[in-house]
Every structure is written in structure tokens, then in C-alpha cells.
Amino acid sequence: MTIWAATDWYAFFFLLFALLACGFAAAVLFTSNIVRMAFYLTLSLGATAGLFFLAGAEFVGVMQLMIYVGGTLVLLVFGVMLTARAPFLSLRPRSGEWIVSLIAGGTLLFLLIASAFGVRNWRTASDSGPLPLAEAQTATAVGAGLTGVRVDRLNRDAAGHALSQLPHTDSGYLLPFVIVSVHLLVVLVGAAYLARAKVRRRSATESTASVEG
Amino acid sequence: MVRERFPDQVRYASCVEHVIESAAVAEFLVHTLSLPAPLAYLLAALIHCGFILGLVAAGAVVFIWAERKVSGRIQDRLGPTRTGGKFGWLQSPADGIKVLAKEDLIPRAADRLLFRAAPYVSFSSSFTAYLALPFADGWVAFDTNVAVFFILAVLGLEVFGVILAGYASGSKWSLFGAMREAAQVVSYEVPLGICVVIPVLLTGTMNLTTIANMQAGWCSNWLIFHDPFTFAVFWIYATCALASVNRAPFDLAEAESELVAGFMTEYSGMRWSLFFMAEYSSMLLVSCLAVILFFGGWHGPIPVFDWLGWAYPGGASSWQLTGFLANLAGCVNFITKAVIGVTVMLWIRWTLPRLRIDQVMTMCLKYCVPLAAICFIGALWWQVAGWWSPNHWLPLRPDGPGGMRETWVVAPEAACGEVARRLPWADSAPPHGAARRTLPGCGLAGPPAGWRTGSPAAARGGVQ
Amino acid sequence: MCGLLAQITVSHYLVVGAVLFVTGVLCMATKRNALGVLMGIELLLNGANVNFVAFGSKLLRADALGLDGQLIPLFVIVLAAAEAAVALAIALNFYNNHTTVDVDKAEELKG
Amino acid sequence: MSIINDPRVVEFNIRTDEMLINMGPQHPSTHGVLRLVLRTDGEVVLGAAPHIGYLHRCAEKIGENLAPRQWVPYTDRMDYLASMNMNLGWALVVEKLLQLEVPEKGRHLRVLVAELNRIASHLVAMGTYGLDLGSFTPFLYAFREREKILDLFEQVCGARLTYSYIVPGGVTGDLPQGWLQNCAQFLQELEPVVDDYHALLTSNAIFIKRTAGVGVLPGEMAVNYGCTGPVLRGSGIDQDLRRDGEPWYTSLYDGYQFAVIVQKEGHYPQDHDYPAVPAEAVLGDCWHRFYVRMLEVVQSMDIVRQALDKYAAAAGDCGTPIKLNHKLPPGEAYLETEAPKGQMGFYLVTDGSAIPWRVRARSSCFANVSVTSELCRGCLLADVPAIVGSLDIVLGEIDR
């Protein structure tokens, strides 16, 4: 019973997801089979989505699952299938490169972790008490933000001053949203163009000779 | 209650509840059995999982049996008759035992790790999606605000297992199946997503409970009858759902006459049956989703329980027997509708020939996507124009879903009417738009009743 | 739980982000397969996203970024998808021209 | 229309490796033990080579050691879906050698069972074709009706698959009592079911999409490859041995009214009763081959009806089978008959003894399957079963 009572469930799940994410990220790094890499990456990204849920960013978490895991990775695996010549292809780097990379990467990691704990504000917990619901459920706020209304700023202003003080020019993330939409469209068209089928140059009959062989 | 007992963890409570959304059961455990809260949470989570797993497994068992019987009837024969006495009702368990007893073969050319992992990826993703699926008002394991999105996303992961299976099998037939599956499912997610967005747009929330509750009342309140476009889009949804769960005539990945068994060629025994269960549970899942999005969820064609006054009113916060019964009946109602949907899938499966891969892709890219997009615009237009829809007819409440306005319009209004009026579409509010309501989980319009406001959430639970 | 994990703070998230980031960088640096490099980029972007979400979460910090912390990852994710599509197209073209996806073979532009 | 024969076509720029795939001899859709070696580029089949011989049983060699009467069961096992027609072909060629005329009643009896068996064979072709396209139900519908035919045959000769009923000189026994009524009733039952078949397959949109314009076999190519039967007629070549064959064979059908099922001026003889030819269909494609078989079912029903009447009206016996030691005059004989799958020819050389010196069977499916590699070139993988299924081959006949 005491064990159950003492368990910090938040920390538990954070640790679980963090270890999954980091562990499978490391697995991605150290495996040389490209398909397994993709598999591990899926798990790593899925665990990251869990971290997002933990941090209260539901929408981002689902988005991560949907786009990253569901879309991007399938695309990657597709690419793997299209480009792998042998069934399970592995291209191993030279060990010297490993050493140099690990040294550089380790240094960077050390620096980043050091700075992560270097700021007092970051390593102390918030003590603001339970959150109001409006701030915990963010999907609608995110949607509103994307369509041009920053609900969070409104709320903040609502506590003190008149709402009309909100600058009329504030359109939230509407413009970036539109730009990204168009960008996505252009990119899709461009990708389709790059990998499109082109006008045939050789005849189909030319290459049918070797069936018997 | 949680917060009082564990004040030091209050800060995290809401987050925890996201992860283990088992408050209803947990409250029961804590209050009645006096279990410590963390243990109660864990137990509650396991109970929920058990329920869903049971549902999925039982569903698979039932549907496999049903498939045999239905196909038999369609084909002018009897189907299983003897196993388990009458009707062959034990046929599926018998099959299950046979499958369990089979040798677990792994081809030499296979990538052993991925080959083993793939069925679990597939099964667990289709299973996980049930977490966010409400079976009745409040009967949901993970009452998230983004349930629709969550289900779509997790359902989309199922394809990953199939791809892995196909690739890891080391067989050409499997590879073909995997390639087809990847191309098909990724493509069909696009029109499926557009179709699903339309009810979301009309109700203004991605919370499935809310969406279903908004369709309470007569069947005229169902969203499929909202306007011609939603009516049309349901059929597109049905097509795309059929395609995205790989059922005939879109079962290209396992087309036995071409690819032997597609990605499942090298599988046998339990691993094979996991794929099978994943397929059946996905079928049920998309049917359930369709029922919630278009057919009023657990709200029947006739609002019996509303007449009786048994249904939980909005904002109710305590457990009531009548409400429980209403929910139970609603759950049965809901599952009945979903089973009808699955039966239609079976019917189609045994009637139509299979399409070819290019025709499948043509269907998606040339027909489903544009049609869904047109319906999207049409439904939006209908809503903004505020034209009459059957949803306004015989409304149980004055503000049926037809009168809803999108939350992403309503919410800013609630917060700041002045700013919202700057929005270009603010002036074209439909007649019912004025009546703002607070519904559970409806974004910022108001906090959902009994949820994180200090009142016992267990009151809405189903287990007591 | 040990003391370091007594309370989960922004820093803990940042550590996860850092690990993902560094792993991504190392993936890019060590993988010879173009698609492996792509996966490294995805990891790297995810590390950055973790940081954004952590800074944006009001659960972790009072003076959080707020919604920006969620909106920016959204854009990152979407753009990463776009980038993956283009990169994949490039990789396929590269494969067409070299019959391999070994990025070490792509050194026509070396000095 | 296969993709790489599409004039707009395009080279798929993604350099994929070509893949060699063995479709068969163990595969759910290859109709027996046909082995197709497919060379594919993704879903596109660049080449297909049929490999045969997995069912070779030396039937012809055995025939050189048996009396003609004894070899009849071996013909059963050639096209085992149409054993009556095989029996008939062999019996006729032996009779031709002996110049042995069968009595009038026997003649009508032969027509009766041969056409019934044609119906059965085409029903199997239809059902399995549905299977090939992923539609399971028509298969069982077809087999349900076929079972009734097999029941009729069982009443006639006691066997359900390998009848050995028609033998040189006559048949093994006359029809049992009441058989004619049973047969007439069966025809009555079959009549409405044919419409069901058309509704399920012929006019089904997906079926048309899968078959129309797929595996187009031009008439010229069909002739060049020696294709026969519905495959040939599906390509618009007006050839049916029941009308165009040798007199020794066509005299069997003297007095019978039937029209050869072939498209002339855009129409089939009976297509006004059945779904119209879809716009996408090209003469010689899978759809047409299928449709020809479906119409031949109706045609055969009609012939069976006529045969029932004629048989009932004819007097006398059905002929006497020749004895095992019946001396065969030295010489040779060759006769082709219109079997359900095409022209089945038997060749016989004798040296005066009771046992033939040489026996040879000319298989229609052998010629029909040889177009596979032409038809499959450039189609999609899913079209391969559609094409092979539409050729309706039986490996027992090919390999013998």
C-alpha cells in the first residue's frame, strides 16, 4: 500500500515515456537495418506523443500520432521499400566516424543537459495550484489560435482590463496557418512532380526476353 | 475528492486523468472499497482495458461467426451448424483453439523481430482506438477533447503493422500486399479525414460524447439528416472506411486470388489471428464512429428515455439508477447500430468482386477526395447560410445540432464577444445560433458537468 | 523515486528533448542511408518539439509560453511532413541516378 | 487496357527492381497446377510465361496399350469438368475409323448429355472466374446448379465426375425411367438462375471494370495461336465445330436449331435478353469471353430441350458398344469436336489389331493457355488471374 501511495504517477508516466522515447531513439541510432530503424522511430515518436499528452498538449500529441507516425513514417517506409535493393539493407559507417560522432554528440548532449538544469526557473516546479479548465483543455484554443483568435491572450486580458484593448491587428496564427497550408500544397505537388512517372523512352517489349531464363 | 486526499499531487491530477481516464471506476474503488487512490487508478485502468479488450475479442468472435453465417445465407447454404449445438455458435471459439494450437512458423527469410512485432502493432493500434470511443453518455475510457482525431490517428497506425508484416515476411506476395496496403490506406486517410471533419465542423467539437449528445432526440436530429451534403458524405465515409479497414471490395492487401494472402501469407496460428482480430475490431470501430458521427450515437430514433426523463440531463452530477438504465439501453442501441454497419460490410464482402489497385486509387483520388471536399464546402455553406435542415424538425431541445455553431466561433464569442464580431462569418449566424448552450466537453463554452469541478465524476460512471 | 525525479519540471523535458536532438544529429552524422538521415532529421525536430511543448505547458511552469508552445510544434510537424515528402522524392531521384541511397555517393559537388 | 500498352504511357521513373514471381503451381487462383512465371515491375507485369506439365500422366502412351473401349476412362480425366464431351470425341473418332453409325436415338442421347455437360463446364468457368476476381458467392451459386447436373449424370451412369458413358459404338446404358422429366425440370429451374448470374457478375460495375478491356485478344492473334472455343468466339471469330466441323461430327446436330454465339455487328445472337455489352468492353477481352460462355449456357439449354424431344420421339436403341477385341482396320482417323473449352481433337492410328498403334489428343486448352504471355504482358498483377480465368483452362487436358 505504501508503495502505491508513494508512487508519483506523473513522474512514473513521464519516466516511462521518456525512457521509451530516448531508448528507441538510441535504437534508431544504433541499428543498421533501415526497416527496423523505421519501426523504432515509430515507437520513439509515439512515446513522444505520450509526453505531449502528459504536458497537456493533447492536440499536438494526436497530431504527432496522425501526421508523424501515421503519415510521415509510412511514407518513409514506402521509400525504404522502393529503394532497398537487398531485402534487409544496411549501410554501415566506418568506426572512425562513429568515434568522432559520439565524441561530438556527447559533448553537445552534455552541454544541453547542463544548460537544461542551469536555469533555476526551469528546474523549479510551478506552484500555481489547480489549473482552470479553460487552460487545461487546449484543443479549442489551439483551433481558435490557428483561425485568428488568441483565446489565451483574451483571457489574460479579461482579468485586468477591457477586452477591446486587444490590438485589432492581432490575427493569431491565421497567416502562418494559411502560408503553411499553401506550402504543404506546393510541396505535395512538387514531390509528386519529382517522383512522377515520365514519358516512356524504351519500349515495353524490349525487356521481356528474360522471363524464360 | 482526489485532490483533497492527495493535495501534493493536485497539480498533476488533471494530467494523470488524461492518461488514466478512469475516474468513474476509480471513484467507486476509492469510495466504496477504500482503496488507495493510485492503486484505484491502476485497477480502474485495468478494468477499462479489460472491458475494451473483451469487447474487441468478443466482437471478433461474434463477427467471425456472423461472417460465416451471413456468407452462408447469402450463398444459399447453411454455414456452421453443429459446433456447440445449434447454429454452430461455438464455431469461433473452436477456431480460436485450433489457431492457438497451430505451430508458430517463422520463415527463414523473415526479419524475426519485426515479423513477431507486426501483429501486435496492428492489433494494439486498432484496440487503442477504442479508448476514446464512448459507448454511452460518459461511458468512455479516455474522454479526451480530441477523440475523433485520436481515433483516426490511432487507426492509421494499424497500417504500420501491416507494412511491417509484409516487409518482414521476406515473401514477395507479402511485400506486394504491404505495398498495396500502404498506398491504399495512406491515400484513403485523406478523404476519410475530410468526411470526419464535416460532423466535427457542424457540432463544433471533436469530443465524441458531445457530438453524440448533440444529436439527442428524434432521428431527424441525426447529423446525416442535417443537409444533403452530410447525407452524401456519409456514403463517402462508408466507402473510405471500407477501404481503410481493408474490406472487400478493397481487400487488395490480402487478395487471395492474386497475392495468396497478401501480407498474411507467411503468418499462421495466433499471429495470424491477431491480424484477423485487428481487422474485425477495426470494422466495428469505423462502424461505431459512423454511428456517433452520423446516426446519433446512443440516441435512438425515438427519444424514449428523454420522455421518461431517465436520461442524464446536462450538468447532472450524481449517479442515478434511471440514468444508468438509460445509458445501458443507449449502449445497446449504439452497439446495435454498429453491428448493422458491420453486417452491411459483410454483405458487401460477399457480393462484390474485388477492385484492382489502380481502380482503388482512382476511386480515392478522383472521386472520394473531390466529392468529400465538395461536401465539406457544401455543408459549411449550408451551416453558415443557416438554411433549414431536418435537424430543426421535431427538435427535442430548441438547439439541435442544426442550430449549433462551431465552437471555434462560439468559444471566442463566449470569451470576448467583441472580438468575435470581427470575424467575417460572425454576421451570418443561423437563427438558432443565438441560443448558446453549455454541453459537456464543449470546449470553452462551459466546463463539462461533473468533470474536474470538484463534484464527483463517478456519478456518471457505469460500474457501481 | 530518487530526488532528481521528485518533481518533474521543465528541465526534465528539456533533457528528453536534448537526448532526442543529439540522437537525431548523430543519426544524420552516421547514417549512410539517405532515409536514415531523414529519420535523424525527424528525431531532431521532435527533440525541438518536446522543448516547445515543455516551455508551453502551464502544468510545468507558471510563466509558460502558453498556446505558442503548442502552435509552433504543430507547424513544425506539418512542415516536417512536407519536408519528408520532398526529401523522399529527392531520395528516390537520387536512387534513380545512383541506384543506391548511400549519401556518401552523393559527392559530385565536393571541392 | 494494360498500363504499358497505354499509348499515353509513361515510364515509371522510379527505378524499381524487376521481380520474378512464381504464380503457381500452388496458388489459389491458377486453376490447377499451372505455373506462371511473372516478371513484374511493381504491380505491372512485364512478362508472363506459363509452365505446364505438372499433371502429365502419359495418357496417350497408355492409349497405345489399351483397346479403344478401355481408353475411355482416360479421356474422362482430360477435361474432367466436361468428361462427356471428351468421351464423345473419342467415341466418334473410333466410330469414324470403323465407319460405324450410331442409331438415331443414340445420336440424340449423345447430344443431350454432351450439351448438359457443356452447361456444367461453363458454370464452373463462371463460378471460378468470380473467385478469381474476388467474388466468392457466384461460385457457390454456380456449383449449386452444377450439382443438379451431376445428379442427373449420376442417375445416367452412376458417376458424378468421370462418366465413361459415351463409348465407341454407343453408350453404356440407356437413360433411366423418369430421367427426361427430371432433366426438363432442371432446365426450368436453371432458366431464372441464369439471370441471377448476369446480375451478380456480367452487369456488375466492378466486374466490368475488372474485365472489360482487360486481356484483349484480337481475332487475328487468336487465330494465329490456334485458340478455339469460347476464347476464339469471344474474339469475334465465327467458328463453331458443331456447325463448321466435319460431317461425321456435325451430322450429330442435324435437325437442331442453334445460333453460334459470336458477336456480329455489335450484337450476340441472344444478348437482347441479357445485359448489354458495356461501353468499355473491347471485342476479345475477358468480358467478352465470359459473356460468350454465359450465352452458350443458354444456347446449350435450348439444344438440350430439343434433344429431349427428339430423344423421346426416336425409336430403337442407343447403339451397341464395341467389344474389347474388336479388330480395328488398319488406317488412321482424326476428328475434332466442339468441347466446352474449344476444339478437342483425337487422332488414332491403327495397324489392324484391336489396340491402336498410336493415340493422340489435340488439346484446346493447350492452345488457349499459350496466349497467356501475350495477354499478360503489361497488365497489372491483379489482371493475371482475370486473364487466366477468362481463358478457362483445365490442366488435365493440357498435360494429359
Place this chain on the structure above:
Amino acid sequence: MDTSLLPILLGIAVLLPLISFFVILAVGRWWRPVLGGYLATAAIMAAGLLSLTSLAIWLSHHPVGAAGHHAADQAGPYVGDYYVLGQFGALRITIGYYIDSLTIVMCCLITLIATCIHVYALGYMHEELHPVTDHEVTLPDGSPLRRPGRFSNFFQYMSLFCFSMLGLVLAGNVAMVFVFWELVGICSYFLIGFYVERKSASNAANKAFIVNRIGDFGMLVGMMALWGGMGTFAFGDADLNGNGSIERSERGLFSLVRPAAREHQLTTPEGLVLADAHEELQRWALAHPTATRGDFESYVAGELDDLRDGGPDGSGRRYGYWLLVLAGIGIFCGCVGKSAQFPLHVWLPDAMEGPTPVSALVHSATMVAAGVYLVGRFYPVFAPEVLLVIAVTGGITLFLAATIALTATDIKRVLAYSTVSQLGYMMLALGVGGWLAGMLHLVTHAFFKSLLFLCSGSVIHALHSNEMTVMGGLRKKMPITAATMLVGCLAITGLSIPFVIGLSGYYSKDMILEQAFSFARENPGLLGDGFFIVAAGGAAMTAFYMFRLWFLTFAGEPRDAQRYAHAHESPRVMYVPLIILAVFAAGVAWPAPFGWPSLQGLLEQARPAGTAVTAVSAHVPFVWPSEYIAHDAANYWSIVVPVTWLAFLMAVAGLLVAVAMYVTGQLSAREVSRQFAPLHRFLLHKWWFDELYDLLFVRPLYVVAGWCAAIDRRWIDGLIDHSARWTARLAAWSQWLGDHTLIDGFVDRLAAWTYRVGVSLRSLQTGSLRQYVLFLVIGVVAVFLISSFL
């Protein structure tokens, strides 16, 4: 139906082929080509219906008396403008119409024949529906040319031509006439060059075009003279300002030249007079320095008649008259070109390179007749001296072409020369004062010549050869063609039962001969008699060569068995037009019974005012007897009877000679040609005209061009070369100094330095993606460390 409908109906009739042209032009390439043919045919058919409707309207308002009635029931023309293109001072450029019975007859004629020919061409041109292998064109690799069929192009051009021709007929002013004149010219160019890949065809097209330009130059001069003198292009008077009366500025050419005030006598227009008399006027102005403008105008008004008519007694100089003559000759020049009159006749036979329907429509029935039509239209403007020129030209052409036709063996060339000869007839008739005779012959000739051409086309279509030497005996194989062609031959020959009935040629040709005889009677002498002798002799020759053609083609034994074996009657689409045309060729000029309108009567309505009287010239000693004299009952025995018999005998003589030579064989053609070898050669080489022109014009042109080229090369080029050389030298010097030494030195130094830096940096650029990533990492770490610890 009101006559106000006429311009509308005819305007639509003109536009229909244009619409067809544009439609085929725009969408023809996406159509099945045969649709273009159908469209063009439908358009011209509709135009024909409209024309016939117009004719009916006309007749209902202007009933024609019995045949040959001279009661000058002249029906005034309908004049007006569809659209004013622009007004430049006094000059109005308009799209106008001038409708009289001639216009309507011409419209009917053109549309009728064109309809027949369009239908015919649907069959004749069917080879063009598919890709054509042209064996007459050999590619450099020795293979015959293969080209896509040009069926719809053909009909496109035909439509354009029909539009142009109808427009020409309907045109209400000289400017429009000129525009359509050139349009028909360009259509002719297109159609002659239809088989453009054949060298001969493209040469012929060029030839036709260039030769016509020579004539058109004269026409431009004439036009300018007319405009300069009268300030208007319009033919007829038009009440422009709507005040009900015709003022000076509203007068057209015809009423200016033949003002009603002077009883339609030929009057030199005021403008021409004043232009010619400017010296006198100047002198008067100098003598009266104080005169006002009013004074001057009153002086001019007073003096005008004297200046014009050479003083009160007519003995002085007649100012402006020579300008009028010049204008007339100028206009006639254009007609000479278009109607292939001597000396510009050389293009027409070559134009037979075009497809036969083109020859029938453009080069026999309509376009070449346009010259005659124009002469007829401008008849009131022509001074007697001009008429003399016309008569002489026509006579020479008649004789010349007829003689050449005697020996030609190409069936189409025979017909072509026959056409030239018949056009000469018409010109001769007009020149000797027979306006009606000329116009009538124009109409009848159009019918029978188009018929003859189509028949020949039918033969060519059957035999795939133009040469009569490979024909013969075809009447058995092609009975309809033979019969219709016989009708055509009889018609052109003018055979008849004298005084009872005859084919159309009988009436028109006799009328010409009568007028020529009448002229000869008034003007005894070489020229006057010469005209008549030429005309009568021409009739004999016409009979000879036409029957020679028919006999060689249809009678006797086949000369080429192989071709004969493959010969066949043409399809119905081709022979039905033949039959229709044959009916018209036989009967169009019949004096109609029961008081029905006859063609002569109809045409008589359009006779220009003032041309029905006997005319005399002040400058040449000739008298142009009125056309009515020949038909006057008083002269019946003295003119009509002898001339009719003479014509008949001449025709019969020609026919008998042909029979003797080619049927019965009493006369051997080969013998004859050998006996008259030099003459035969002379005729066979077409009087050496092509060679003569080559010598006279082409060679000298080459020489002059050579001189010009030499000057160009030696002087002009030399100058430029020298200046260029100097410029180059200067540039070289400045290059050495400025560029090489100063600028390049600096840049080279810089580049070398950059290069060295680049080489040293090059080793960093490994091209390995992964190393770059590492560099990035190391860089980030370094920045981190530096910023943290420094």
C-alpha cells in the same frame, strides 16, 4: 416581298460563304474533313436559294416583256451602303451595293454553278479525305510525296472564292470592286496552287498571280483617274442626306459620266475637264488678279461645256477626254488580266494545274468572266476609243486562243484555250457595241463551259490522265458524262435548227455575230470586216476543236486499254451536277414561251443608260451601231438571216472537219499536221508566247538585275567593307591597350588570388553530407563553449 429586301437577301447570300470559310478555318482541323465540304456546300446552296428568291422578287417588281423585247423597260438599280467604312473629305469608302438585273443574274449564275460544282467536288475531291500520295511529286529520296488530305482546305478556299465573287458582283463602288477583285485573285492563286508541292502548280499559281498584277496596275491607274476626276467611287446615285433629291455630291460614276441632263450622252466629267484645262484656268486667273472665288467658279461654269466639247463647234480641243479614255483603258487593263485577254492570256492555260472543279468554277465560269462583267458594268464609262481597243483585243484573243486549241492534246488545256477564245468573243461583242450580246454570252458560256470542265473532270477522275491521247471510246463506260459533254459541245458550238430552236450558245453567239456584222456593215474596211471574219472563223474553229475533243475522248476505240479497263462512270454525287448543268447549258437562253421572263429580257433591264443608241467617235472613224439595229425587224433579212445561216454553216463545217478527221478518218490528223508542220509547231507552242515573254521581259530583267547586283556588290558593299575594316583596326588597338593591359590585368590578378583561396578552402568541401552535420555540431559546441567560458 419588297425590293428593299434585295440588298438584305443578297448581302446574306454573300456572307454565307464567308461564314463557311471562317468556320472551316477556325474549327476545320478538328472536324472530320468531310464536314467542311458539307458546310461549304450548304452555305453556297443557301446563298443560291437567296439569290433565286431575289430573282423572284425582282421579277415580281420588274416584269420582263417577251423575249427580245426592246422596249427598254429599264429598271433602275437599287443603290445603297451597308456600312460606311470611312469618310475622308469628299471620299466615302463604303461597303455598298448596286443591284440591277445584271447583278441578280450574276448572283444566280454564280451560286447555281458553284452549288453544282461544290456537290461535284464532294465526289471529285474524295481522295483528299485521306492522306494522299502524290505521284507527281518526287521527294529527294525518290519516293512519292505523302501528305495529309486537304479536303476541308479546298472547300475553305472555295467558300472564300464564292464570297469574293459574289461580293464583286454585288459591289456598289470601285473600291469594293477592287478589293473583291484582288480577293478572287488570291483565291485563284490558292486554288491553282492547291497541289502546292507540285512545281508546275506552284509555278502556275505564281504566274497567274503576277500576270494579274500587271493588269491590276492598269486598273489602279484607271480607278485613280476616275476618282481624281469625279471624287467618288460609287457606281450609282444615292440619296445620302435623305432630302429626296440627288445632288452633285451624291452622284455616282455612271450618272456623272452620262448625266441624265444630257440624255445620257457620254460626257467628260467636270473634274477631268478641269484637271486637263488647268493651264487655261491658270491663265485666266493670272489675267484676272482681282477675281474672287465666286467669279472664278462662275467663269468655270460658263466655260465648262466649251472646254469639254471643244468649243461651240466642237472643233477645238476636248479637254479631259483623253483622261476619260485613259481611265477606260486602265479599267480594261484589269479586265484583260483577269479575263486572260491577249497579251495577258498566258496564265489561264497554266492555271489548269488546279483541281478540275476549280477550273470549272474559277477559271471558266466566274472569275475569268469577271473581267467581262466589269467591262459590262463600266460600259457607260468607256469612250468609243476604248471600245475599239476592247474589240481589237477581243478579236485577237479569240483568234489566237482558238487556233491554239486546235492542236492542244491536254483535255483541260483545250477547254482552257476555248475559254480564252470565248472570253475574246465576249470582249469583241462588247467592243463592237453589243452589250447585251456580250453579257448573254457571258451567262451561257458560264453554264456550258463549267459543264464541259466538270465533264472533263469526270473523265480525268476515271482515267487519271489529262491527255486525250490515252482516251477514246469512253462513251460506253461513261454514258452520262459523254451525253452531258455532248450537250456542252453542242451548246458552245451554237448548233441549232436555225430559226427554230438551238442550244444556249446558238442565241448568244448569233447575237455576237449579228452585232459584229452590223458593225462591219457600218464600218467597211479592214478592221470592221476583220472583226466579223474572226468571229465567224472562230465559230468554225470552236466547232472543230470541241468535237475533236469529244471524239477523241468518247468516240472511237480506246487508245490505252489498261486505263480504259479501269475507267468507270463517276459516282452519283458527280454526275447529278453534270445533268443539272446540262439542262441549263441547253436551255438557259431559250426565248421563253407564254411570256415568261427570258434571260435576254432580264439582262436588257440592266442595260446602262445611253448605250442603246448608235455612237460615233470624234477621234476615230468608226460608228458603233446600236444593238437594236441588228435585231430590228427591218434588218431581219439583211442581218439576221444571213448571219444565222453563216454561223450555222461555219459550225457545221467545223463539225464535219472534226468528224472527217477523228471519226470517219477521211482526213488524217497526222497527215495534216505533217503537211502544216511549221504551223502545227507554231500552234503547239502556243504561238511561242511564253518564249516571247521570256525573251522580252524575263531575260532583260535578269540582265538588269545582274547590273543592280554588281553595283550593290562593288560600290555599296565596298564602302561598307572599308568602313568596317577601319573600325576593326581601331577596336583592336583599343582592345590591346584598355582591355588586355589594364582591365584584364587587374581582373586576372584578382581571379588568380581567388582561385588560390578557393583551392585552399576546397579540402573543406568534402561533399559528404554527414561530415557537414558533424561540422555543424562541432561548430555549435564551439560557439557554446566560447560564449560560456570566454
